[in-house]
Amino acid sequence: VDEVLAERERYPLKRRFSFTQLAAFENCPLQYKFAHVYKIPILGSFQKSFGNCIHNTFEDILELHGERGKSTQGGLFDLPQQLPIASGFRVSVDEALSIFETRWAENNNWYPDKATMEKYHSEGRESVKRTMASWQASPPDVAFLERPFEWTIGEHSIRGKVDRIDRLPNGSYGIIDYKTGAPKTEEKIETKDKEQLWIYQCAMEEMGLSVTVLKYVYVLTGDELPIDLVQGAKRDAFRERLGGRMKEILMSRFEASPSPFICRYCDFRNICEHRKL
Numbered sequence: 001v002d003e004v005l006a007e008r009e010r011y012p013l014k015r016r017f018s019f020t021q022l023a024a025f026e027n028c029p030l031q032y033k034f035a036h037v038y039k040i041p042i043l044g045s046f047q048k049s050f051g052n053c054i055h056n057t058f059e060d061i062l063e064l065h066g067e068r069g070k071s072t073q074g075g076l077f078d079l080p081q082q083l084p085i086a087s088g089f090r091v092s093v094d095e096a097l098s099i100f101e102t103r104w105a106e107n108n109n110w111y112p113d114k115a116t117m118e119k120y121h122s123e124g125r126e127s128v129k130r131t132m133a134s135w136q137a138s139p140p141d142v143a144f145l146e147r148p149f150e151w152t153i154g155e156h157s158i159r160g161k162v163d164r165i166d167r168l169p170n171g172s173y174g175i176i177d178y179k180t181g182a183p184k185t186e187e188k189i190e191t192k193d194k195e196q197l198w199i200y201q202c203a204m205e206e207m208g209l210s211v212t213v214l215k216y217v218y219v220l221t222g223d224e225l226p227i228d229l230v231q232g233a234k235r236d237a238f239r240e241r242l243g244g245r246m247k248e249i250l251m252s253r254f255e256a257s258p259s260p261f262i263c264r265y266c267d268f269r270n271i272c273e274h275r276k277l
């Protein structure tokens, strides 16, 4: 115990967690320690670059669509007058692709070779075109983009940002999280995969929003995966579980729990003596 306490003093633990931190601890406590206690810097990856590029592109396009919906102009006595709002989606495909190119130029690092880079560049463009076709067919009513939150559970809290929250026709809200990895199907999705959206749902409900839809959108294929809401006793148990997990992190000795599947994707596999590959 003394050893643990001495180490706590050198590397104080936070009582505020992100979803990424909770997921790292679930993967392997030692992975959490490397990343969030010792804060060992990690190399970037082209998957992360691509994820940033797409997230930023979609955010910019939707922001521009929103901005154009609330344009004003000087009028009589210089009082601002609302311009008639153009119906439909207020950004063209060419504009969207040009936004993508700007974001790509800022986020095209870590690709292992030219062929992989070109493949992702072309998949990114296709994804923007496909997404634009769906937004033009049915423009989303976006309420929030990159909405920050802090959800308090007991003496700890979880902080994060929600990619997108839409206003739905019945006045409730839908939460969307973009994924740039391979799509998962309803049969393949596990409880731990749903937790991210459940955290967002609970956090938004605590902020007073009525949430009725949760979905992951896989940008490489356009697939959407609706996730069931966490409600009633299941919601209470989820809250309890997260609270317990945060307490466990604070008391943990961060012992390794290696497994080939987790270690293969671990950022610290090259320095970890417990790895199983």
Ligand code: SF4
Pocket: 027, 028, 029, 030, 031, 034, 256, 257, 258, 259, 262, 263, 266, 267, 268, 269, 272, 273, 274, 275, 276
């Ligand atoms: S390599 Fe494996 S055992 Fe080591 S920290 Fe990563 S996940 Fe844990």
